[in-house]
Amino acid sequence: MPTSTGSDRTEDLAEAVREAAEARRPLAIKGLGSKAFYGRSIRGTELDVSGHAGVIDYEPSELVITARAGTPLADIEALLAERSQMLAFEPPDLGDGGSLGGMVASGLAGPRRPFAGAVRDFVLGVRVLDGRGQALRFGGTVFKNVAGFDAFRLMAGALGCLGVLLEVSLRVSPRPEHEVSLAFEEDWKASRARLAEIWGAPTPLSGAFHDGERLHLRFSGAETAVRRTAERLGGDPSPPSHWEDVRHMRLPIFRAPRLWRLSLPRTGEPAPLPGEQAIDWAGSQRWLSTAAPAETIRDAARAAGGHASLFCGAQPGEEVFEPLPAPLFALHRRVKRALDPAGVFNPGRMYEGL
């Protein structure tokens, strides 16, 4: 069984949570810190999970890997690559490399997301510390499992507000046999029409990104399906490395000091917004570098059937995520209280008062 460096720090972490809960002292959970900018800024005693690391089990024929939350994502991906497997949702590496726990907590996914699924679709189970410092196991290591509420899926994208992730079991995927990348020099309007046509047929599309001047498409899967689709569509060859730049947010637009992320229905087209834009996920995810007021951007996203979040560059105290309707926010607070009664886990990181 493969192991990577690291050790089991469950007891230390549990003790720290119990002490914090008793004193009602907020904790700021930290993995490798690569996404510290993401979400609202909070104050709290740092709870460093990075020492709680190591791959616990990896069985390629089961398509599942289980590792401690502090394990560097790069270690996991290297291990999977040795067996021609991968994380199909393509989590981004934002800088010096993140941890498994941070990946799940942020819920961020790369260009393959609309075609392969979100982080939550691949989380099979977690071991998590609740707000009383108890280690709880939700889900497991098998794909089909409906025993108990799916509290493990709830941890994906919860920004650490519901518990301290200790271990995560992920479903992994075989690497596609073939992959082809194409580029089309055209505006987004032309690309929209092209994508609408592709979308209706069973094509092996695995990436659709428009950088403002060009549409980049990626196709993955069995050889004939990929080759025939590419032949039919024409276009120019595009370097596969482009997708790494999209995935890990290394293109110039991602260096914007204040970057918005719009999450929209694929068929929804927002009113034009000022600033520089890149469009991923075939139109469902848009990155916008702009100094326009937050309300203008949120209104445009809402009108198109989606929502906007201030991915980076928020001022202290500024809301990052779309505000929730009052009944839904009240339910969020009750859900948080169910797992974190003393309110110690990352309070305010997602919303003020949560």
Added chain:
Amino acid sequence: MLGVFDETLDAAFPVYDRESLIARLKAALPDDGLLAAPEALRVYECDGLAAYRAVPAFVALPRTSEEVRGVLLACRDLKVPVVARGAGTGLSGGALPFPGCVLLSLSRMDKILKLDPQARTARVQPGVRNLAISEAAEPHGLFYAPDPSSQAACSLGGNIAENAGGVHCLKYGLTVNNIAALEIVTLDGEVMELGGEALDTPGFDLMALMTGSEGLLGVVTEATVRLLPRPACAKALLAAFADVRHAGEAVARLIAAGIVPAGLEMMDQLAIQAAETYCQAGYPTDAKAILICELDGEQADIAHELLTVAAHFREAGAYDVRVSRDEAERLRFWAGRKAAFPAMGRLAPDYYCMDGTIPRGRLADVLEEIGRLSAEHHLPVANVFHAGDGNLHPLILYDAAREGQLERSEALGGAILELCVAAGGTITGEHGVGREKINQMCVQFSDAELAAFAALKAAFDPAGLLNPGKAVPTLARCAEFGAMHVHRGGLRFAHLDRL
């Protein structure tokens, strides 16, 4: 006895004023929307798990979200337990009523509200049949992927409540992976939209939490499902093995080689013979196990992949491998598998269908152990299952009319579920816990984990009126179950290596 609601083990059953409830329900529902006559109620006394039966106090048949809301508010105000029901095909007693409760049937909310081929989504009411969605999508070359074997009858609302799977979920995912949004009504009458047409929504992923929550958190009144383009071509391959262990090995080899089939099903000898007698699918009746593997995609790719699959199966020990020559033969390969359940009806008056999932690598070990347990309980077990994702459906054959057989089948079923947990799996892959597996939840989860589930339920339903006595056992029930449950001087299945 699980068929009986037990106030000391499940929840205090509130006492309410019947006349006040009738008045409130009549106000909330149209004239034909409330059933109270005993003969009308009898229809709703059980779901697909017919061993447990009880007659509810009333059946409410709303047609709109607003009527659902009215029923739930009435029940909240008067403290009446509510059990939501879809088509009643569930196999774990999730829609089993208890005497005195209101059964909320969503069967009249059966409309497809909108089908958008451009967005590849459909907005539907919860009572719409699973297959009706794919039928409506067919003219656009689309389909709804989750296909539980009851898909001609089961409703989407029930599929969401159970997070239903089917034979194609290794490739296409479960219900949770194929829905985009839910409108729910809580017991407090709040109508909320969870999820949305964008690929993520702000806040916690409560849509994922609702999926598979078995009617304990809220009532789904509308859902947006994602549709997929139909694959160009599908072919099936049938492989026969002289040893179950070889078939298990073949499954592991295939997955490790990076092949994700659209479907991968296994049947053992008893199931093969029963199916063959029933519908003459052409199965090799001398085989100890068969695998049916389906691939879909471009014709040329499938032809190539089939060769690879056949080679892997032969290397693992298959002595006969056949590829479907045409669509008729592909359907014939599946006919036996699909008829496996009714075929069991010819072997015994009753059968009890189990639903554990195990890691694929443990298939052979677990099947051998099931064989041993079957002999120990003097009841035959046929195995039919989704081998690709390790989801077992052992079918225990019994005769309820014969003294002690029902009790023996329950005991054997419980032992099989605990075996799945010991092998690193779960007590239910796709049928849900419902009433049936409520005791085994105490085996799979610790008291602290069960308390967390109870707290999550209370966040949605503080009065505990939505489907009480199902899915999440009380700690009192687990204490009682633990005391009754003789662990034979130690851990059960201690001879199996734990993962």
